[in-house]
Amino acid sequence: MAEKNQNQYHPPESNGYHRNDQESLHTMDDEEAKRKKKMKWTIGIIAFVIFQVVQALFFILVIMKFKSPKFRVGEFDVQTLNVGTQASPSFDLSFVAPIRVKNTNWGPFKYDASTVSFTYGGIEVGQALIPKSKANFKSTKKISVNVTLSSTNLPTDIKSNLGNELSSEVITLTSQGELKGKITVMFMFKKKKTSQMNCTMAINTATKAVQSLSCK
Numbered sequence: 001m002a003e004k005n006q007n008q009y010h011p012p013e014s015n016g017y018h019r020n021d022q023e024s025l026h027t028m029d030d031e032e033a034k035r036k037k038k039m040k041w042t043i044g045i046i047a048f049v050i051f052q053v054v055q056a057l058f059f060i061l062v063i064m065k066f067k068s069p070k071f072r073v074g075e076f077d078v079q080t081l082n083v084g085t086q087a088s089p090s091f092d093l094s095f096v097a098p099i100r101v102k103n104t105n106w107g108p109f110k111y112d113a114s115t116v117s118f119t120y121g122g123i124e125v126g127q128a129l130i131p132k133s134k135a136n137f138k139s140t141k142k143i144s145v146n147v148t149l150s151s152t153n154l155p156t157d158i159k160s161n162l163g164n165e166l167s168s169e170v171i172t173l174t175s176q177g178e179l180k181g182k183i184t185v186m187f188m189f190k191k192k193k194t195s196q197m198n199c200t201m202a203i204n205t206a207t208k209a210v211q212s213l214s215c216k
Helices: 002-006 017-063 156-167
Strands: 070-073 078-083 091-103 109-111 114-120 123-130 133-135 139-150 170-185 189-204 209-215
Touching: 070 170, 070 189, 070 209, 091 109, 091 123, 091 133, 091 170, 114 139, 123 170, 133 139, 156 170
Parallel strands: none
Antiparallel strands: 070 091, 078 091, 091 139, 109 133, 109 170, 114 123, 114 170, 123 139, 170 189, 189 209
């Protein structure tokens, strides 16, 4: 009987290695999770910084880039046109001038009252009054102004040139003006700007219509 008990199987006692392996695996898993979490935070911070830099560059290069609005006269229909002859040159012209103030800025352009001078041969033959107003951001302000032009005050040498133009049935006029105002972005960034008009138009005396019009 004693011999039988001596032959019974006894499992080997645990030496602690298995438990240590499990603890090592848990530690490695925790470190991997922490590493991934840290990486996510790092990527998030980098993405946020890049987004802020892009926003700042857009604000500086686009929003804060103030440009002078374009000040132009558009094509128009001649209402009345009376002309003289080459020997006795003269003209009287009336029309509604479509004045345009194109503001491409990210803030409104508030401008003071001004005038547009219409000239022939460098001599003023009429004016258009531009009232004080504003052109909203990214928009075009449209103004219609009644204009009457007359060659009455032209000097003799200029009238001689007018006679030559009347024989070719074309009168060349120019319009010049200046708008002074201020652009305001986000209610606090302000910049004074001046817009210039310099347009040349050819009026066909036979058809009583604008033959060509160009602005610089």
